[in-house]
Amino acid sequence: MNLVRDEKHGKIIDVGSYQHFMIMMEINEKKLKWLIIFQVCSTIIILLLITMLCFVNYPVIKKTFIITNITNITNNDLQQNENITTLYALDPEARTFCFHDGKYGHTITNGAVYNRCSDIDFNGYYNGNFTVGIEGSRVGTIIDLGSSEDLKKKYKYYETVGNGQGFASIHRKNNTIFILKGNAYNNTFQVMDESSTLFQESSTASSSVILGHLYLIRITDYSNAAFEHIAKILVIAYRHNELVTIRWELLI
Ligand SMILES: *[C@@H]1O[C@H](CO)[C@@H](O)[C@H](O)[C@H]1NC(C)=O
Ligand SMILES: *[C@@H]1O[C@H](CO)[C@@H](O)[C@H](O)[C@H]1NC(C)=O
Ligand SMILES: *[C@@H]1O[C@H](CO)[C@@H](O)[C@H](O)[C@H]1NC(C)=O
Ligand SMILES: *[C@@H]1O[C@H](CO)[C@@H](O)[C@H](O)[C@H]1NC(C)=O
Ligand SMILES: *[C@@H]1O[C@H](CO)[C@@H](O)[C@H](O)[C@H]1NC(C)=O
Ligand SMILES: *[C@@H]1O[C@H](CO)[C@@H](O)[C@H](O)[C@H]1NC(C)=O
Numbered sequence: 001m002n003l004v005r006d007e008k009h010g011k012i013i014d015v016g017s018y019q020h021f022m023i024m025m026e027i028n029e030k031k032l033k034w035l036i037i038f039q040v041c042s043t044i045i046i047l048l049l050i051t052m053l054c055f056v057n058y059p060v061i062k063k064t065f066i067i068t069n070i071t072n073i074t075n076n077d078l079q080q081n082e083n084i085t086t087l088y089a090l091d092p093e094a095r096t097f098c099f100h101d102g103k104y105g106h107t108i109t110n111g112a113v114y115n116r117c118s119d120i121d122f123n124g125y126y127n128g129n130f131t132v133g134i135e136g137s138r139v140g141t142i143i144d145l146g147s148s149e150d151l152k153k154k155y156k157y158y159e160t161v162g163n164g165q166g167f168a169s170i171h172r173k174n175n176t177i178f179i180l181k182g183n184a185y186n187n188t189f190q191v192m193d194e195s196s197t198l199f200q201e202s203s204t205a206s207s208s209v210i211l212g213h214l215y216l217i218r219i220t221d222y223s224n225a226a227f228e229h230i231a232k233i234l235v236i237a238y239r240h241n242e243l244v245t246i247r248w249e250l251l252i
Helices: 002-068 075-082 148-155 165-169
Strands: 084-088 096-098 106-109 112-115 120-122 129-132 138-147 171-173 176-180 189-191 206-208 213-221 228-239 243-250
Touching: 084 096, 084 120, 129 138, 129 213, 138 148, 138 206, 148 165, 148 176, 165 176
Parallel strands: none
Antiparallel strands: 084 243, 096 120, 106 112, 120 129, 129 206, 138 213, 171 176, 176 189, 213 228, 228 243
């Protein structure tokens, strides 16, 4: 009884399950096709994403790689992009600086020190001073604006904690220098008192280096009327007779 029932049962199931099996096979085949197509597509998309990521991150990867090789990199290389530079009083190359390209002013070539582009000198001409207008026919003006606190009091704009809005806002339009007026995000500015002095010919070309002070610098060339470099700098670190770190920006 058991056997027959089993056989019957088995047969019925067999017949049913064969058709079912065929349908399932078809469905599975379709499913498989779609699965394969889906996998191929997703692989392509993933590859595309990885490629894109590499492209976007390439500069970062490259930079990281270069920075990893610390034996071969100068302070200047690292800081140049941030407009922060350290000048070293005792270094043959690194005690002068060129605002035009953000690199040190001297170069050692074939065993000799050459001037490349020295807009500003630290300590070389006068101990404890910045000196500007030092190349051949160049003349310079440097104005000590005082500290961020001094500027804040004088021009009465709103500062952030730790200051910085004053320095950030100083800019130039034609031959006038402006600084923030009121709120930093209101886009309102006032003319700086020091503006006219900066554009007068022949003023002091040397000023003592003071930690935290801002300076305006203008360099012209009496043999080339078209030449003019105007920059603002902020002394952010200073060790007397040794080094000074500045944040700088050309005003164009
Ligand atoms: C660093 O750079 C030097 C010179 O280019 C090279 O010989 C050295 O293998 C580099 N080191 C690393 C860790 O990449
Ligand atoms: C790194 O060092 C190698 C040799 O030591 C030199 O050829 C290469 O110019 C240096 N790179 C930089 C960016 O200074
Ligand atoms: C100031 O510069 C603008 C262009 O930026 C120019 O149109 C204008 O004539 C200049 N003014 C003076 C007085 O040079
Ligand atoms: C900034 O601008 C807003 C609206 O434009 C004005 O209400 C506010 O008084 C201004 N603040 C300062 C300090 O200028
Ligand atoms: C150094 O700068 C100060 C002003 O900050 C100036 O009085 C002094 O004369 C300068 N030194 C020289 C030798 O020019
Ligand atoms: C660096 O200085 C240049 C011009 O001197 C300016 O265009 C650039 O915005 C400055 N970058 C920063 C981060 O201050």
